[in-house]
Amino acid sequence: MAVAVADLKGKVPPRRLPKEELARTHKAHLKKQDLTPDAPRPVKQPIMEEAYPASTRPIRDLDIISLGELRVETHHRGQGIIVKVISPPYIGAGVVSIVEDEFGNADKLAVYNQGDSSILSGVPEGCIVAVKEPYYKHNGAENDYMICVDHPSDVILLRFTDPIIPEPLRLGPLLKSAEDWRTAGDKAFIERDFPTAVFCYTEALEAADEKDKAFRAPICAKRAGTNLILCRYDTAKADALASRTGGLSDWKAYYSAGRAAYGLCDYATSKVHLEEALKINPDGSGVRREYERCLARLREEEHGKYDFAAMLDAVSPQSVHMDNGSFLRATRVAESKHHGRGLFTTRALKAGDIVFVEKATLMPNQYEPARASAALYAMMVRQLCDNPSLAQTVMQLYPGQLPYDQDRHQEQPHIVDGVQVVDVFAVEGIRTKNCFSAPLSTLEDTKPSSPEGRMAKGLWAHASYMNHSCVPNTMRSFIGDMLISRATRDIAEGEEIFQQYVPVRALVDLRNAQFREGWGFECGCALCGGERRSSSAMLEKRKEALQAVEKACNKKQAVKAGKGGVTGIGIVPDATIRQVDKLMRQLEDLHEPDVYGDLMPRLTLIYPSNWLVEAHRGRKNHVKVIKYALKVLRNFGFNVPRGDDVATTTMWEPGQIFTTSPTALMTIHVVAALRRLAGAYDALDQREMAERCAVAAKFGYTMVTGFENDLNALDQ
Known part of the structure; x- marks a missing residue:
């Protein structure tokens, strides 16, 4: 007689599917999977009612258990598993593989929310992975269970020589020398398998003599260039600077570091690195061109002067990410008497003045409403994993009510086991409480001929600090991923600025019901306060x-x-x-x-x-x-x-x-x-x-x- 899943919660299942049956079923799924390379990959968005925190402990601080000790519907706090992948990956909303532990136990491992830059987005057969504080769940059918990894930082790809790997799982290094790993990385790069190239270059650096700068510097440069392609800007910048040798070729290192800082919209740092590149190579046309672009962004940040008509001409459904900087100097974040933090002016503004102009922190090029939310969530998770400095900005935003440790998300994000810790439930909360819907351009959206419902979802971190008012003193508009905020009336220096989160409803009870449901507050603006009388x-x-x-x-x-x-x-x-x-x-x-x-x-x-x-x-x-x-x-x-x-x-x-x-x-x-x-x-x-x-x-x-x-x- 089958045992009810509810009765198994917290217990080791009496029977699991044997390795042979798991492999047979997995092989059947592999034959059916869609291998169309350009097909959009489905996204598993979190169910907030099932939220649980990401692990913040190093794998070496956890008690390693076997697959046979996993308990049903349980988050194994303080414990971890180390397993070898023994099947090709089945790639859907996540990556499902068959894994085996040192005792020969086998089970299914489902890894979600890995970005295209990660080798774990398609875990190769033969790799050894560690899962921290694993969640073991029933998978629907009788005796069918699965290790489910929602938080991307909860699974770690281990180096083949890592001493934590149990002896029965050890293969030793697949390649014998640093030169072999470098060659493998070059081959993967030529084949445009950039995550594998990064992995191989990393292994080459680990195997190389730490004092052999002549060998290590070119590897760092190659890894920097590959990470630039993958938009892993923090790592690219660090690798670029690590590739310096003190010679004339260092202009390339500064050039790559400048481009990486530019990718992070850190134009001041980009300028410093590009100036160093120009000192060494003053005739480099590419460096000069990047330097001029950087100066243009810094002027926008300083003065808030934009060629909006040119921006409108440049935007299209294929090109929504504007090459512009953010003008934020007229505003600052401070504590608000209304709802936590808010935005305040740093100088007096007249009606019609620009309050700020902000480039989206994150915005996918997805204008189908049914897909836009999932696309933004996926981009947020993957970009935060790839760029820890971005996580420091985004994870400070308000995520709403989480069912655990309310202040965890506001702690300084940290790297554990070489990976940025990203809690996907906090990310989803931040997305739902802080994102904006944006047309391709507000100008086009005002025209009667503009198609209805064509909205992208984006996150503008600075604008997210603005509190709501039904009668706000600013109004926002969009050109691509640029948000423009203008004053709708005169605003005094130091005054808090407000925006409408959504178009307000005519009746006070209906609109405040919407605010309570969506953001958890009652509006205290002059209109709502008056109408409540x-x-x-x-x-x-x-x-x-x-x-x-x-x-x-x-x-x-x-x-x-x-x-x-x-x-x-x-x-x-x-x-x-x-x-x-x-x-x-x-x-x-x-x-x-x-x-x-x-x-x-x-x-x-x-x-x-x-x-x-x-x-x-x-x-x-x-x-x-x-x-x-x-x-x-x-x-x-x-x-x-x-x-x-x-x-x-x-x-x-x-x-x-x-x-x-x-x-x-x-x-x-x-x-x-x-x-x-x-x-x-x-x-x-x-x-x-x-x-x-x-x-x-x-x-x-x-x-x-x-x-x-x-x-x-x-x-x-």
Whole structure:
């Protein structure tokens, strides 16, 4: 009779599949596996409810046990296993191999989250690996179990001569000399098997005489170049500097070190190394070219001056990673009274000013929503493994509530057994709490012709420190992997800056339910704080009134909603317009003066006021267009005149709304409302007011898209 898995938890299974059966089943899987080299590799994303911490102990500090001692559904804390891989790898979401210990016991080993730069992404047959604090789980079928390694740092590829390897598993070195390993590395490099090349060069260095610099320096240079290809920039930089001999050829070492630092966006260090290369080789055109690129990035970091139009021309679905630096000098990270840490200005900023521009810390070129999250997770894990300096930045971010040791992720990341410790559950928490959705460019995304839903996921570490407000003082936009943050109102020196995590919902209870579920907080902004003063009865009345007015608007939809406001014109019957207008006035009366005052946004009124703008525009009633466009702006919280008397609406300055509205909410719909005002004023021969509104709309469009653009793009 089969034993229930629940009854086996914590126990050694009474029976495991024998080695012969494991090998036979594995061989059948190997025949079916897709060996298409260009096929996207599936990703196993963590299930947070099953989270467990990565091992932080060296393998030599653990008690080594046999496969026969593994207990079902158990994380073997304080213990480890050392096994030999006795099968070719089956490669899917992870790498599954058959392994054997020193006593002849066999089992399945599944290794996940290894990057393409790691030889463990396809564990070669014959290798010896150590698994630290292994997790042994039931694999579904009767008597079928598997060692599951989620954290990439929990499995270590051992050198063949490592004394920790038990005698029965020892093969001795596969090659006899450092020269043989070097030759093997060269062969693997020519075959573009870069992880194997790195492994062979490492073995060559381990086998070589430590004092033989003439032999070791070229090997370090080769390994540096290979690691550059693999984007392992920290190791590449260290190898490049280790390849110096004190001779004229050292320019190559400094050149490689400069390129590695550039890959880490450490342009100051890159400049230092490239300058050393130029001292030795002043005529090197490649070095000079890299040096000029580095200087351009440093100027961007210092002054925040960018050629945004050129960046837009350069971005494409095939080229989303911009060659630009990050301008962060106008902001700093500090403790916030709202939620832990936040971003604060280091100088006063005017409405429309650049607050910061940041190159993505990590962003895959994946714009399919169904795949973008998994692609970002996979990139984060693999890049953090490959570049410990990057892990120091990313692992300081907030991961949400983990079911273990809440502060572990914020400790300085450390290297154990030569490997950067990366906790995949903390990484996934950081991804979900800190990533942004980004179009290829915000400018293109505002156009009605832009395809819906084409968003990548990226991590911008500096921007991640910004706290949320439903009425923020900044607005973000994107060009490729560059995030542009602009001030939507004047911001004082030392003031905290805020952003919207997501577009806010009209009703306070619904939007805060979203914040609680997604980020674990209740918003304390001026709008939410004010609306919480409304009674539950009043909140319910507004909800019912909003449903009624939306129903009336949707009953006879005259226009099609677009990204840049409302586009398309239709003729709406007078009776429908009167009904919507009446319902909207009823909804207006449900906004208490002591809560909303003159300037607090009234989000429930935005949809019907926008609807009435387009309805009257379709009937060429320009006076009413002005009236309701002003209501749109007022409902977003902007300081504008009442629109009941056209004569009074020509006595104001539209451009000043961005400096006289402390709690306004800036969106693309504000730009659209200003454009509608410009059109209506122009139709009424109020040309000066039309021009003022057009200028204000263009200014607002700069905030939305990140840089100055032609408003006609909204019509494309």
